[in-house]
Amino acid sequence: MHDAHEHDYEFKIPLGPQHPALKEPENFSIALKGEKILGVDIRLGYNHRGIEKACEARTFLQDVYLLERICGICSHSHSSAYVQAVEEIAGLVVPKRALYIRTLIGELERIHSHFLWLGVAGHEIGFDTLLMYTWRDREIVMDLLAQLTGNRVNYGINTIGGVRRDITPEQGKDILAAMATLEERTKYYVQIATEETSIIKRLSGVGVISRQDAIRLGAVGPTARASGVDRDIRREDPYAAYAEMDFDVITDDHCDVYGRTVVRLKELMESFRIVRQVVAKIPDGPITVRAPRKIPAGDALSRYEAPRGEDVHYVKSSGGEKPERVKVRAPTLANIQTVKHMLRDRFLADMPIVIAAIDPCFSCTDRLVGVRHLDNHKKETLSWESLRAFSLGWHRAKGFDITVAEKKLHQLMEH
């Protein structure tokens, strides 16, 4: 090594599109001086699949399923935003019970998404215990979604004119029991996030964006609310059953990753409140109205508060069975533009957590497992219970008994 000041040189490094930190293709060109970031250039579009064009070639109903697959995490957000627009054009009056069920699934989706984010955030700062804990707890809500809709992801609950599955009073009890457990766990995470020194120090002052800049750049969702922007589509432009729900819009003035963590944790507590209200107040009645195949000419804009922020769908019909135009603006597209700003003059080592803190959308996998027996070529589908039993047995054969570890953990938690 020469004794020249290496850290004074300016240079550029590429990060992505095969990304070391994110499970999603994006490309960042980072101009550096030493460890300091001078500027960031973002290239997106690697995941462009032509879904808007594909929607024009399919019927209004088929598009519900296509649009639900934009994202494996906020799939209900996309299908809801779309069906709301189509229902508005068609002048359909969706039964209240259906609107309550959409609200329920929407909040369960927010809960699983925020738990997922908390785990990812823990991972990005080297706190993998938090990842293990939160993703274990997240299974509670994933199981609940599977029980209620039949699917862990891409729930398929929405249809034009209502929802496809009703909920029973017994399921209502399961939902309340799950909320009680998750609320206890969330209180514990709030305590960790607000008292654990290493978390506070690692997240404070990192990825700062002022209130003015968040507004100017069009930030949405928890990213905006953590910079004191008091906006939430559930309250401002209420859809589904939100006008009848009592909840607080959470904001924070830290303007950094720490603030974004606090906002999401407190939002979880509000989601539990909303879910309980849905279970308590859900009206009796039908869950769907008949929708026409041909949607009358017209257009509508639908706004939806997804876990990551405002999801916007615009739908235009020319009176046929297929839409003339479907336009989607997912929240990450609004928030990614703030990242450049958050990173300028910060350290390279902050990149993963700053990018993760806007919670860009990741994909998720299906839990349905098809099995083909090697000996007799018989095909079968594994149920969730048998898949879990298989997994536990597989680990036990290798010397890891997860059930024993779980029991020990519960004993520790009780003390």
Next chain:
Amino acid sequence: MSYEEDIRQETVGRFDFLKDSFKIVRPRRLTLDVAYEKFSEVFDFLVHQGKFDILCTITGTDEGEYLGFIYHLAREGGVTLNLKTRAPKSNPVIQTITGVFPGAEIYEREIVDLFGAKVQGLCQGNRYPLTDDWPADEHPLRKDWKPSDSSGEEANHA
């Protein structure tokens, strides 16, 4: 008089020629068609005096001889306005709004790539969302653009 009607009156009071095209679709939803020549003037009024200071997104549409542009603007409190204008396909030029909404950059690039609009005043930068080697004269969301019959994989094997 409703909140939405107040906004309508205020805008039509300033621009008399908008009285037929400014419509209240339902509570919190307004729509307004404006000729391209008058767009900038009306847009500035709505954003600054009309307090439509949130841009949800910009939608492009293919309307035959014309390209349509819908600016989805919103105010605090949930009132949302679809501000529509159009430009001929033979000269599909619009002015950038990044001076007012810096976040509009990515929405404008999307319209450039997918519809072939030209946005005057838009800064240099990476294209979005198509690949760098995508042909400059192909704009997938135009109605006359059709995807090829074979999937990419088959085409590669051909």
